[in-house]
Amino acid sequence: MRLGFAGLGQMGRPIALNLARAGEDLTVCSRSGGALDAFSARGVCVTSRPADLAGADVVFLCLPDAEAVASVLLGEDGLAPRLATGTLVVDLGTTDHAETLLLSEALHARDIAFLDAPVSGMEARAIDGTLTVMCGGTLDAFARALPLLQRIGRTILHMGPSGSGQAAKLINQLLFDINAAALAELLPFAARLGLDPARMADVVNTGTGRSHASEFFVPRILRGQFSDGYPMAAAYKDLVAGASLSARLGVPLPVLAAATATYQTALRRGHGGEDKGAMIRVFEDLLDVRFRAALPEG
Secondary structure: OEEEEEOOOOOHHHHHHHHHHOOOEEEEEOOOHHHHHHHHOOOOEEEOOHHHHOOOOEEEEOOOOHHHHHHHHHOOOOOHHHOOOOOEEEEOOOOOHHHHHHHHHHHHOOOOEEEEOOEEOHHHHHHHOOEEEEEEOOHHHHHHHHHHHOOOEEEEEEEEOOOHHHHHHHHHHHHHHHHHHHHHHHHHHHHHOOOOHHHHHHHHHHOOOOOHHHHHHHHHHHOOOOOOOOOHHHHHHHHHHHHHHHHHHOOOOHHHHHHHHHHHHHHHOOOOOOOHHHHHHHHHHHHOOOOOOOOOOO
């Protein structure tokens, strides 16, 4: 089976490497020459032109947003018109729900199968091949993709028709985002109350306040380390997508709206290049405290 893979960023690179380790006939595409080096060193075919993936039976996309996906597939020199009938396109990225539905329709009109299959688990699990994959599309498309997805993920779920994978990913991301915003608000409050940050971190991460967000961000916050996660400016698209769906469907999401205001404040304060843990700086500045572990003496 011939595979194509476009997008070798923070998540795409380890995912594609896991596919390459399985010995498939793989061609990878990236605009960054440096990103291709690890693959050419393994004898994997590399290219900077998406059109060069046209001979693949299955094409994976791991791109930053809907605009990038549309450009690769349907833009000038796009891939979709060059794909053979019956080719399967699998979108592993986080793409806007409404745009995913339009993309699915456009591909189906060309007799190209499509699966929206966003992943969750951050870079470490992408490297380990233990991601959670949420899939939207026909059962036939899911069955075709499943043996390949099992090489990159541990939990692989068919969520329903096209768009269902992106809807499931969005709900999961928004829960994570709300948790991160809650940490940003309450941990400085703990410091303002005179609680020791390191001990408070132990309470949170061994108690009922524990979450994946707390386990990932709190140890890094204690060290003042805000560069390990996805940059806030890029992650903000999930909050925009949530607000858009809320408005379109007339569904109130007050907790999400409050968390979004925290993100917006952090972005306005210039923290967009840092990860979500850096939102804590908004409330640290407001309360004139720092939630950091004490430095060792000497």
